[in-house]
Amino acid sequence: MDTVQFPFGYKQKISLKGRLKHYLLTLLRVTDQPVVKVYRGFGNDKHLTVYGHVFRRSAMPRQKYRDIDFINLLAVLRLFLVRPYPNTLVRLYVEDQTVQVISDADGCFQADIPLPVPLPPGWHSVRAQLISQTLTPETVLAEGEGQVLLPHPSQFMCISDIDDTFLVSHSATIAKRLLVLLTENAHSRMPFEGVVAHYQLLAGANNGLHASNPFFYVSSSEWNLYDYILEFSQKNGLPEGVYRLSPLKRLSQVLKTGKGKHHTKFDRIAQILETYPDQQFVLLGDDSQQDPIIYESVVQRYTQQIRCVYIRQIHAKHKGRTIALMARIEAKGVASCYFAHSADARQHSLKIGLIDR
Structure with a gap:
């Protein structure tokens, strides 16, 4: 030996x-x-x-x-x-x-x-x-x-999903998701048009030159992909933030990547909200999987902390369900925006005073 x-x-x-x-x-x-x-x-x-x-x-x-x-x-x-x-x-x-x-x-x-x-x-x-x-x-x-x-004192904090919220992933279709994940890399993959500019405006809104509104990235993607996601985020100029991902998977489970459990994502978001009980939050997600359901549950439990909910329209089959969930969010007095293009989300942020340009 x-x-x-x-x-x-x-x-x-x-x-x-x-x-x-x-x-x-x-x-x-x-x-x-x-x-x-x-x-x-x-x-x-x-x-x-x-x-x-x-x-x-x-x-x-x-x-x-x-x-x-x-x-x-x-x-x-x-x-x-x-x-x-x-x-x-x-x-x-x-x-x-x-x-x-x-x-x-x-x-x-x-x-x-x-x-x-x-x-x-x-x-x-x-x-x-x-x-x-x-x-x-x-x-x-x-x-x-x-x-x-x-975090520095800030007007609000942001909690964002990753796949199909800012990173084009095709999460609603497992074959397309795997094809993109397995044949591209953190430099070749693309964010949605306009999403980086919107996030940068949210990060810099109403704050001084040396501080920003913090971002937390909470995703069903596994910790296996942490460096991959971090590299993509840095290359594309997304706001620096804290990442909360899902439990590790082994090679035998790679076909199930991105398929996390509903309650674990809710729990990770709840931990952040409870760490900053006096803080307002903006939630950003998409309708490809469970974000509308999770975010509506978050609003029901933490109503006073949620300033606005943004959901990107990805999956046409989920449109009716998502519209109903957004109506329940609005009924709690929380602003919401169900959008197909980041330009529309940016206009909404301007309209409700989250950003000033």
Whole structure:
């Protein structure tokens, strides 16, 4: 057997079969070394919510974006070759706070970190360590860094879906969705016309030069696609924000990508609303799946916090249902806009005073 040197001085013996497997994974740009991913968290003056994953196996970051179908196919499939690191210790460092949590069966960790003293608004660094619970002395197997957002005072915050809300995805038809996901990449895919300009106006409305109205992106897409979505958002100039995605899927489940459960998305939105109970929110989604149903439920429960609901018209078969749900939203005194083009949503935002141009 040979010995493989891991980061932080950790060594592991590996067989010939293991070496061949390691070689094949390297060709696919998949690492079988421990990895910690820390996603963008959020908080208020009392506590921070930090979350991420720990992996035994995960995809390396994509470095080149060649628009070749086969290359794009491999690049997406390798995102689902993850192997979580379950039930292990993760140590988090935020400012002067140190917190320990145990990852769940999916390798996911989440920590609610109390703040003895409020932190200033803005992005704050988070560091995470994956700690071995079997090696002595204590061994750090991997480290990761991320950020947590404490929003500046703002007129409102925005919670947006992703697929078919700003990213053209064809979510209503699984075959079309998979074709786009598996044959294109984060640089070749396109946002809807006018959506980026509308989001930028919402982010910058009624605020100073050094602050913006925060964006939270809550989606049925899995955490496997986090880097993919982040790359797309940054390339296309969408407002910087916090992402709340759905549980990981394995390669055998790739045909079910984007098919999350109704209540989990509602719960993620509710967590954001309850973190900022005195804040107004704008909800943005589409009618391809469950957004109208989820958002109507959010309005029923958190009426006073919802300023407006925007639903993009994607799926003609859902039009009647969506119109009825939008009427129920309006009946609660919450403004709504069911639109086919982002220019119409932008005009509505101007009309009700969300934006000033």
